[in-house]
Amino acid sequence: MAQAGEGRRNGRVTIREVADDAGVSVAAVSKVLRDAYGVSDALRAKVRASMDRLGYRPLASARGMRGQTYTLGLVLPDLRNPFFADIMTGVNNALERTQYQVMMGISASTAKLETGVVDSMIDRQMDGIILIGSTESRESLNTIAEKKPLVTIGHHDPSAEAFDTVNNNDQQGALLAVRHLVAAGYSKIAMLSLQGEPSSILAEREQGYRHGMVEAGLGGAINIASATQVMRDVQFAAKRLLQGPRRPDAIFCWTDFIALEVISVATELGLRVPEDVGIVGYDNTMFCDFAQNSLTSIDQSGELLGLQAARLVIERINGRTAVEHFVVPPRLVARRSTSR
Amino acid sequence: MAQAGEGRRNGRVTIREVADDAGVSVAAVSKVLRDAYGVSDALRAKVRASMDRLGYRPLASARGMRGQTYTLGLVLPDLRNPFFADIMTGVNNALERTQYQVMMGISASTAKLETGVVDSMIDRQMDGIILIGSTESRESLNTIAEKKPLVTIGHHDPSAEAFDTVNNNDQQGALLAVRHLVAAGYSKIAMLSLQGEPSSILAEREQGYRHGMVEAGLGGAINIASATQVMRDVQFAAKRLLQGPRRPDAIFCWTDFIALEVISVATELGLRVPEDVGIVGYDNTMFCDFAQNSLTSIDQSGELLGLQAARLVIERINGRTAVEHFVVPPRLVARRSTSR
DNA sequence: TCAAAAACGTAGAACGGTATACGTAGAACA
DNA sequence: TGTTCTACGTATACCGTTCTACGTTTTTGA
Known part of the structure; x- marks a missing residue:
């Protein structure tokens, strides 16, 4: 085990060899490397030339011992x-x-x-x-x-x-989503959030969603479901929503690929998007633009x-x-x- | 700059402190760390206890200087x-x-x-x-x-x-794709490959595609287009294929997300998948299973x-x-x- | 019972950089 | 002309590990 490692290390050019080649001290080479104070242009050029000639690359581990690893x-x-x-x-x-x-x-x-x-x-x-x-x-x-x-x-x-x-601004993003859905004529708007360890961006988005619902006078229709990121879980949650007694006419999903999965589940249940159920995602990833998805989404750059x-x-x-x-x-x- | 770095480094427990705490030599601690030969169970336990107590974590940079970084x-x-x-x-x-x-x-x-x-x-x-x-x-x-x-x-x-x-086996994968398409009744089967630096897996898939076409007596219909991974490029290539004089009735795409994009382009051109054009992808990624895509693909585990x-x-x-x-x-x- | 071997532990030299402390030359100033 | 700076270089301790070489104790075998 050590053998292989040792054999491989050989051939690596060190700062000392560069110093010898350039006819300067190790410290001088180090200065050039770090753009440190106290090197003349002439010395810098000489050292740079030696580094190029020898194909020198500083070892991150060694640098890390005292300075940065970059x-x-x-x-x-x-x-x-x-x-x-x-x-x-x-x-x-x-x-x-x-x-x-x-x-x-x-x-x-x-x-x-x-x-x-x-x-x-x-x-x-x-x-x-x-x-x-x-x-x-x-x-x-x-x-x-x-x-x-x-x-x-x-x-x-x-x-x-x-x-x-x-x-x-996640709160505002969720608000935009709800307002857009309301403007498009949806009213029974649910949100599909992320289950698991509590995350502040989800909290913000949920907050924005609630705010938007109340603002539109739909406070009574607030309905937040959640699922982990596991496929099966998302499908289950989506089915529950879409087959439940309070079936929403729109679902705001916390991220795009969850939204795409919800579209999939809705389609399989024979529901039409956007006629029967409107879907909004978050992140505006490249897949939103595909014609078969054509997913409305919130772009966060x-x-x-x-x-x-x-x-x-x-x-x-x-x-x-x-x-x-x-x-x-x-x-x-x-x-x-x-x-x- | 050095200041911030120095201030932060403080508090890091070193192997020496562990050795002192356990009342053994630095070398002994190192041996425990590496599961090396020559440590008694008693010593190992003592050292492990000290490591836990002090919250010791070996510094990868230092290890890298002589041994592995893991x-x-x-x-x-x-x-x-x-x-x-x-x-x-x-x-x-x-x-x-x-x-x-x-x-x-x-x-x-x-x-x-x-x-x-x-x-x-x-x-x-x-x-x-x-x-x-x-x-x-x-x-x-x-x-x-x-x-x-x-x-x-x-x-x-x-x-x-x-x-x-x-x-x-990429060649076989492509072959499976073509055979499947032929069996489903497609005959003007094109392939959409990757443009850019030549890659051996693409070469293999192209080879498998050619082989499959010849095997099915469709050697004359062999048609390999290519595009980079840039969205615009893929769209352009797909349009060229689908609007050209030798319009294929099926396209085998080198990877899934390209295939999804081709489905998108086809849809926008008013072509129905799979009636007007069949599409096969590669990799069988999670998106293939979505109802709106329902993309046939080659699974390579x-x-x-x-x-x-x-x-x-x-x-x-x-x-x-x-x-x-x-x-x-x-x-x-x-x-x-x-x-x- | 004694020599040889095995097991256990230690000291200390690396590893390849960084950075401090210091020396030296030439320039600037009075 | 001396003194003080400033710019440029150098020598070398040090970073936190690994690992070789070696000493000491314990076990084994005859």
């Missing part, structure tokens, strides 16, 4: 939801011209796994952490923030001090969220301590699934 | 394709009871970015690398394999010696592929050098999109 950790709840692809695009754009690299981990939407992933990112000396759709408590997040610069996406905590948050999160975490790495809470307004994109 | 790198081409979620499930299952952790990177399906991601994983001392849907050349892969244990998923190279491969890849890379880390090529047979799942 690695950002990004935790996703789930790989099936294409919304996260949009966020990643934004993150990558923000990092394009920096020397930072992102490594992703999956929390599978459970606090236990999420903690494990985050801990292992801290163990791996990530310089900063971006947490998407976290279900952790304020204290847990503060604990993480004590150790590493932290930014959350999709976690509402406007009074948080130790970490930054990036969000769309995932790419922008990712971009901002990356910007904020790098600012924190560079020393900012004042908290920042970034909120983008959501936008409703109407499609056929609600055009009654 | 981190596996996994490179995905794309975050939008839900197929990769299946693979990840398998990988995670395989790693459940080990101390390995996976970190993911995205190659965006370009060799340049892929090289960058892989290099940065090597810099970060990942113990092994799993590459999904790689478009790199044999030499590049060999170069990587020289440095780290490497396993590819979705890359055919049965004569590779330096790294393991895990695949489904993503979860199994992920599981095997993780197993193989760990075996290599543990010293195996003999090459292994794992191939799983694909399975056609018929749905409404081809039931003429």
Whole structure:
């Protein structure tokens, strides 16, 4: 076991070899590497040339021992939801011209796994952490923030001090959805929410939904069902709603791919979308636009969220301590699934 | 900048503190950590207790300097394709009871970015690398394999010696698709393939498609179009096919989400699926099952592929050098999109 | 009963960078 | 002309582990 590892390590160029090649000290090379103070242009050029010639790449582990690893950790709840692809695009754009690299981990939407992933990112000396759709408590997040610069996406905590948050206005997004449905003539509007560890964005969306219903004088029709992200569970919940005594004429779903599944269930039950039941999703992912779905959805500009999160975490790495809470307004994109 | 980093590092428990707490040497603690030879049960228990009491976690960077980091790198081409979620499930299952952790990177399906991601994983001392849907050349892969244990998923190279491969039989998968379409009464069967850097799995699928067409006496109708993964591009290619002079009555698409897009385009053009045009996808991702899609697809057991890849890379880390090529047979799942 | 072997534990040199403390030369200032 | 800065380089301790080499105790075998 050690054998294979040892054999492979050979051939790796070290900072010492670069220093020898350039005829300077190790410290000088390190300075060039870090863009540190006290290097002349001539020396910099000489060192750069040697690095290129030898194909030198600094070892992140070694750097991590005393300085930075130039690695950002990004935790996703789930790989099936294409919304996260949009966020990643934004993150990558923000990092394009920096020397930072992102490594992703999956929390599978459970606090236990999420903690494990985050801990292992801290163990791996990530310089900063971006947490998407976290279900952790304020204290847990503060604990993480004590150790590493932290930014959350999709976690509402406007009074948080130790970490930054990036969000769309989920309450308003839900409100837009309800208003749109009401305007389209629906009145028995239900919401399908997420079951499991309580998440602040779901709380916000539920709040917005309630608000919208009351505003439209439909407070009596408020009806929030919930299901985990497991297929079978969603199908069951959707059937319950659509076959129950208080059958809704519209369902606002907390995320697109759940909405697509609800469309599927409705279709199988012989219900027509949008005539018999209107459906609204959230995130406006690429699948909404497919003709067979044509799903009305709330756009929360995932790419922008990712971009901002990356910007904020790098600012924190560079020393900012004042908290920042970034909120983008959501936008409703109407499609056929609600055009009654 | 250093300030923030320094302030945060404080409080981290080191192996020395554990050793002091347990009243043993640092080396002894390290041995316990690595399950190395020469520790009595009593010592092990004592050390474990101290580790728990102090909340000790070994620092990956420091471990990486001499030994392993217990981190596996996994490179995905794309975050939008839900197929990769299946693979990840398998990988995670395989790693459940080990101390390995996976970190993911995205190659965006370009060799340049892929090289960058892989290099940065090597810099970060990942113990092994799993590459999904790689478009790199044999030499590049060999170069990587020289440095780290490497396993590819979705890359055919049965004569590779330096790294393991895990695949489904793509040629057979395509063959199944064509045979199924022929049996359902389609004859002008086109294939929509992937444009860009040549990929061996696409080559295999095209080969299988050709083979199937010839076998059915339809050699003259062979028609392979291609498009990148960009939405607009796919739509354009689909329209070209469906509005062209040799309009096919069925299209075999290289992956599900492309097929869903083709269904969308066909629908918008007023064509009925499956009556006017039959559609087959590949990967049998969760979206195929939705009633509005009901997409016939080829299942390649993503979860199994992920599981095997993780197993193989760990075996290599543990010293195996003999090459292994794992191939799983694909399975056609018929749905409404081809039931003429 | 004694030598040899096995089991257990320790000391301390790596690993490849970073960053502090310091030396030296030339420029600027009085 | 000396003094004080500033710019540029260097030497080297240090980060938290691993792992080899070695010493000591216990067990085994004849």
